[in-house]
Structures are given as structure tokens and as C-alpha cells.
Amino acid sequence: xxxxxxxxxxxxxxxxxxxxxxxxxxxxxxxxxxxxxxxxxxxxxxxxxxxxxxxxxxxxxxxxxxxxxxxxxxxxxxxxxxxxxxxxxxxxxxxxxxxxxxxxxxxxxxxxxxxxxxxxxxxxxxxxxxxxxxxxxxxxxxxxxxxxxxxxxxxxxxxxxxxxxxxxxxxxxxxxxxxxxxxxxxxxxxxxxxxxxxxxxxxxxxxxxxxxxxxxxxxxxxxxxxxxxxxxxxxxxxxxxxxxxxxxxxxxxxxxxxxxxxxxxxxxxxxxxxxxxxxxxxxxxxxxxxxxxxxxxxxxxxxxxxxxxxxxxxxxxxxxxxxxxxxxxxxxxxxxxxxxxxxxxxxxxxxxxxxxxxxxxxxxxxxxxxxxxxxxxxxxxxxxxxxxxxxxxxxxxxxxxxxxxxxxxxxxxxxxxxxxxxxxxxxxxxxxxxxxxxxxxxxxxxxxxxxxxxxxxxxxxxxxxxxxxxxxxxxxxxxxxxxxxxxxxxxxxxxxxxxxxxxxxxxxxxxxxxxxxxxxxxxxxxxxxxxxxxxxxxxxxxxxxxxxxxxxxxxxxxxxxxxxxxxxxxxxxxxxxxxxxxxxxxxxxxxxxxxxxxxxxxxxxxxxxxxxxxxxxxxxxxxxxxxxxxxxxxxxxxxx
Numbered sequence: 001x002x003x004x005x006x007x008x009x010x011x012x013x014x015x016x017x018x019x020x021x022x023x024x025x026x027x028x029x030x031x032x033x034x035x036x037x038x039x040x041x042x043x044x045x046x047x048x049x050x051x052x053x054x055x056x057x058x059x060x061x062x063x064x065x066x067x068x069x070x071x072x073x074x075x076x077x078x079x080x081x082x083x084x085x086x087x088x089x090x091x092x093x094x095x096x097x098x099x100x101x102x103x104x105x106x107x108x109x110x111x112x113x114x115x116x117x118x119x120x121x122x123x124x125x126x127x128x129x130x131x132x133x134x135x136x137x138x139x140x141x142x143x144x145x146x147x148x149x150x151x152x153x154x155x156x157x158x159x160x161x162x163x164x165x166x167x168x169x170x171x172x173x174x175x176x177x178x179x180x181x182x183x184x185x186x187x188x189x190x191x192x193x194x195x196x197x198x199x200x201x202x203x204x205x206x207x208x209x210x211x212x213x214x215x216x217x218x219x220x221x222x223x224x225x226x227x228x229x230x231x232x233x234x235x236x237x238x239x240x241x242x243x244x245x246x247x248x249x250x251x252x253x254x255x256x257x258x259x260x261x262x263x264x265x266x267x268x269x270x271x272x273x274x275x276x277x278x279x280x281x282x283x284x285x286x287x288x289x290x291x292x293x294x295x296x297x298x299x300x301x302x303x304x305x306x307x308x309x310x311x312x313x314x315x316x317x318x319x320x321x322x323x324x325x326x327x328x329x330x331x332x333x334x335x336x337x338x339x340x341x342x343x344x345x346x347x348x349x350x351x352x353x354x355x356x357x358x359x360x361x362x363x364x365x366x367x368x369x370x371x372x373x374x375x376x377x378x379x380x381x382x383x384x385x386x387x388x389x390x391x392x393x394x395x396x397x398x399x400x401x402x403x404x405x406x407x408x409x410x411x412x413x414x415x416x417x418x419x420x421x422x423x424x425x426x427x428x429x430x431x432x433x434x435x436x437x438x439x440x441x442x443x444x445x446x447x448x449x450x451x452x453x454x455x456x457x458x459x460x461x462x463x464x465x466x467x468x469x470x471x472x473x474x475x476x477x478x479x480x481x482x483x484x485x486x487x488x489x490x491x492x493x494x495x496x497x498x499x500x501x502x503x504x505x506x507x508x509x510x511x512x513x514x515x516x517x518x519x520x521x522x523x524x525x526x527x528x529x530x531x532x533x534x535x536x537x538x539x540x541x542x543x544x545x546x547x548x549x550x551x552x553x554x555x556x557x558x559x560x561x562x563x564x565x566x567x568x569x570x571x572x573x574x575x576x577x578x579x580x581x582x583x584x585x586x587x588x589x590x591x592x593x594x595x596x597x598x599x600x601x602x603x604x605x606x607x608x609x610x611x612x613x614x615x616x617x618x619x620x621x622x623x624x625x626x627x628x629x630x631x632x633x634x635x636x637x638x639x640x
Contacts, residue, residue: 001031004055004106011079013126021116028112031055034103040083042096047086050107054080057103063095075100084127087113089569092625124567163251164244167265167273173198176205176232180217183208183231193278194262196271197235204271206235209262241266242275247331251275252293295338301346301416304339308418311335312593315378315586325582326554326575333374337468340367343417344469347410356406359399362389364470366433368426372464372551373536377582378589379599381420382411383461385433387440387474403434426461437474441481448485448492456499463540464551476549483547490637493541497634500537501627505620506530513605513617521602527588527616528601532581534623535574538630542566545637553578574626577619584608584616 005026008014014021034040034057041048043063052059059076076082082097087110117124173196174183183195187210197206208231216234241264242251255263255277265273291310298304311332318328344365348358369383370376386407388399407428415421428434435443444462447455463482467475486492506514506525515523536553543556546563550556557574560566589599605616 001026001029001106004031004053004104005029007055007079008053008106013120013123017116017120017123021120024112024116025106025108029106029108032105032107034099034105036099036101038099038103040097040099040105041093043093045093045096047092047110048083049110050083051081051087051110051113052083052097053106053108054078054082055104055106057105058100059103060098060100061095062098081127085569086110088117088124088127088567089573161248162244163242163246163248163265163275164272166248166279167244167275168192168279169265169273171196171264171271171274173202173271174208174231175200176230176235178231180213180229180231180234184213187213193276194274195231196264196274197231198271202271203269204239204241204264204266206232206237207239207262207264208235211261212236239264243267244272250334292335292338295335295342298342298346301343301413304343304346304417307335308339311378312590315590319583319586319590325579325586328586329375329377329582330552332378333371333376336371336376336380337367337374339417340371340414340419341468343413344410347406347413351402351406351409356402358406359391359395359402361391361395361399362471362474363387364467364472364474365428366465366475367468368465369461370464371468372466374552375536375582377586377599378593379420382414382422383426384411384414384428384468385426385462385465386428386435387478388434388436389471389474390436390438403428407434424457424461426458432458437478440478444478444482445485448482448489453499456495460496460499460537460540463544466551479549483544486544487547493545493637494634496537496541497631500534501631503530503534504627505534505624507617507620507624511617513613515605516602523606524602524604526601527581527584527603531620531623532578532585534627535578535581538626539574541630541634570626573622577622580615580619584612 005022008025009017009022040052040059054076056078058078059080059082061076061082076097083093085094086092113123117127172186172190172192172194174186176197176199178197186195187193194207194209196204197208199205212234217229239262240254240258240260242254244265244267251263255261255275261277263275264271265275291307291314295304295307298307314335315328315332318325318331351358364387366372366385366387367383368385370380371383386403391399411421411427411429421427426433432443444459447459447462465475508514513525515525539553539556539560542548542560542565543550546560546565548556548559550559554575557566557571561568561571584603585601588601588603592599605613608616
């Protein structure tokens, strides 16, 4: 024991730890001798609960293919570790371990290692970085095969580039007392179209553009003195600004919608640069960025319908770009949201023209499901609702009369634009999805306190709600109410888990895909309903348990990581699996639309390349392990 612990002191990440750490290890660990050819554990075994440190000998790390062929994927020698994956992740072994000769190993209990890593984070970081994330590697190999043609490369810029990468910096500034003649001279000499006006400590007060000089000075009546006119007299005060981590497409859409040509880049009150129309045009990607601006300015439903059809162009660029497919969903969702918002505004305006004014009450138009999570691809249907403030009863007839007309017009308009009606009738035309705040509280209480299967299904759609238009405070209050109800009715989360657990990933014991026998889906499987939905659902349950307001699945995972509910390895594996499911879904939807068919998440797994098939199997395995882990967790919290 002493010799083994002495060797441990000299290797990373233990080489700089204090003596009491090794006293703890020596007290609770044990040394074991293994004969040559001994299987210490296989990739299918339950975790032994030990971290293995080799103080003498050699160990082979072995894995088995779906066809039962054994492969040696790595070798570990004196001073190396093995068996750490189940200790620093929620998964089991990713491979087995077999001794190549006589091996002496120090077996350190899991609880001791976790206690040490809690006190010394460098230990956890060391092993977390070393975890064998097979799904991540497989996914990276698959996307490497995507080739982006030169034209698509040009069009990809607004999605690849952030504002910080294209902005002009440093920025020319002036004091409020600077004269217009001085400012005009600087613009001419430096060939710039704007100057920012700042106070003595660099705080942004306003902006002066060439247009300001023309309209506010030169176009005035004769007699204006350029020496006497100051920056503060002609500047546009409190100009619009954008953050440096915004994407180029967001900047372009913002500038188009507000009719501006210069947009300061500000972070925490500090001016970092400025983005101009000239900066945007340098990347020549007008077709894509203008799509967002066109949606915001659309005057008819026909315009919105055409824009919705053009989303496939954006999707193709994003797909070929080899970027994060989780970001791809956010970008597509951003455009979907703008289209839906504009549709709402056009219908509301039509109602006003016909003499129907929106009731004078606070409201929030909700979007739910994938829309609320910002995880929309090319074929989302409608999942929407409406929350009103608790207005007086005497207004009830007015509100209901308006909504009886408006809701049907809105749903029909969205369908016309390209968003099919929800098969489950989760829409504002259904009274179940419209109501005053207090009515929503009663409704949600019923779902949580009496978790019948139908209510549980409703809640999985509803709990991802966000306000697309209207008063966000109504939504925040309702979400806090939901968290309170969930805490008081823990059984509800278990019921959610049980409904989810009735469906499993479509992977057989021998590693073959299980496909559908339904006539229209024969030989296919759904990468959404049989894969990504399990990750989304389980993450939602953890988010409800820990009162996390975020609705996006990746953001929820990050919050759970911050709270210590998940570790970084779990998050990375789930993220890689979710990305690969999304990649396959988007690729499949694009191919179907280009063939003149509707988008679908059903595909023939055997039509995929060998690499894609292997990555899909691994994504299913990651999902299956996570689903099992979540079920055990939520069974424990209710004492089962």
C-alpha cells in the first residue's frame, strides 16, 4: 500500500496535493494483484465504485463492436489510471479493462475521489477532460464530411460571423461641445460616416452621422454658423446599440428594421466599436440577412408565406457550415418568431380596419413546444395560447367576443403562411389555451395535482412557454407559480418520467435499429420521437425540479451544470447526442423539401452512411443511459 500511494504522489493530478489527501487515500483504499489476462471489468458491467491506479504492470482497454468483435482501443501503464468514467459522469463504462501481464493496482473508492475533487477542482478537471466521449468524436467525424461550395461559403458569413469580428474599431468620438465644423473635418479626413458623442468618462451620449449633418445643418436656412453649432445640438441622443456577441444577421435585421446605417457596439457601458452598412456589405451576403428584414417589414400574408418557403435556403447554408446544430435551431427559431410576430400584427391590424380594436387589457401571446425552446427546424406546427391579466368581469364579454374572431383569423393566417394547425388542438382557438391569469393558475394546478395522462401530455408542451408578444411579467409570475406547485407535488415529476419511460430508444440488444411497422413509416424511425425528445423531456423535468426559468434545452443543461446537478461530461455527451439528432433531422428535412415533399423527422437509418449509422447508435445509447438515470432519480425523490 505504501509503495502504491508513494507512486501516486508523483503523478498528475495528485503531484501537488497536501499530505492529508494521501493519508485519506491510504486509509480507505486497497491494493489488489491481478494475474495476466484478467478481466477487471467489461464495458457492460455495473460500475465497481473504484478508480484504478496502476502501480505496476500493463492494462489493455478493450471494447466490443455490435458484431461482437473485440478491439483494443488503448493501453495503460505504470502511473496511469483507468475506470474513471462512471465516477465523473452519469454513465457506465465506455470500455472494458483486461490485464496484459501481472498488474498491481491501487483501488480508490469513488466517494473518496469525489471528496478530494470537491476540495481540489483540478482533480475533477483532469479526469473530466479524459473521459472517452465516443458520441462527440463520432459526430465530429460525420460533420467533417460536409463540403461547403464557394457560393454557400459566401452566404454563410452572417451566421459564422459575430459583430465583434466585423465591427470597425477603434471608434472616432467627440465631446458634446465639439463644433459641427470640427466633426465634418474629421469625417472627411478619415473617410467615415459617423462620430460617437461621449462624456468625459467615455459614456455614449449620442451619434452624429452624415445624414445628421445634411438634414440638421446644411438643409437649414442660411445663417447657421458651423463654428457655433455644437455636437449636442445635432446628435441623435441615446442611439440604438448592439452587443459584441450578437451575430451579423441580427445586426443586419436590426438595422433594416430601424432604418439606421450605423450601430455602436457596446458591452457593460463600454464602447467597443461600430457596425455600419458598409461592414455588412463587405461580406456580400445580402440575400440571407435581408430575409429577416423582409419578415419584419412584410405588408401581406403572401410575403410572409414566401419568406417562410425561403427558410430552406438558410437551413442549407447552416447545415453545410459545420457549425453547432443547436445554434442552427436558434437561428431558424429567431426567423420563425419574427414571421409569427408579424403575422400576429397583420391580423390585429386587419381587425382594427374592420372596426375591432384589441381590448384594453394586458396580455401575453404564448408560443410553446419547440418554439418556446427556440428549437424549431423547417416544419414546426402551431403551439400557441394567450394569458390575460385578471381584468374585471365586466370586460369579459368584450374580450371573449374579440378573441372568438381574432383567434380563428390568427390560426388560419399562420396555417396559410406555412405553420400547420396542431393535431392536439394546442392553439388559441381552443378555450383551454386562453384565459385570465387566475384561470391559468387553476388550470395548471389541476394538471400538477391530478396528473392524469392527458394533463401530463399538455404540460410537456405548455411548460416550455415564452411570451412572443405582450407582457412578459404575466409569464414570469405563472412560471414561479408552477415551480411552487411542483415543489409541493413531487409525484408529478415522477408521473412525467413514467409517461416518457413508456417509450424507449429504437435500438435492439444486438445493436440493430428497431424501425416502424406502420404502413406510411415502414422501415423508418423518428430521430425526434425516438431520440431527441427523451433528452428534451428529461432535461425539462430537472429544470422544473430546480426552478430554472430558461426554456432552451441547452441553457437548461448549463444551469443544471452550474447548480452541480450534472457534471461537465454528462452535459457534453448529451449536447453531442442532441446535436447529432438535430443534424440528421435538418439534413432529412432539407432533402425531403427539395424533393417536393413535406419535412419529416422519420428516416430510414440504413440509408445513412456507415459513420452516420454508428454515430446514431451511440447517440441512442447516450440517450438510453440518461433516460434510465433520470427515472432512477425521480423515483428516489418520491421514495420509490
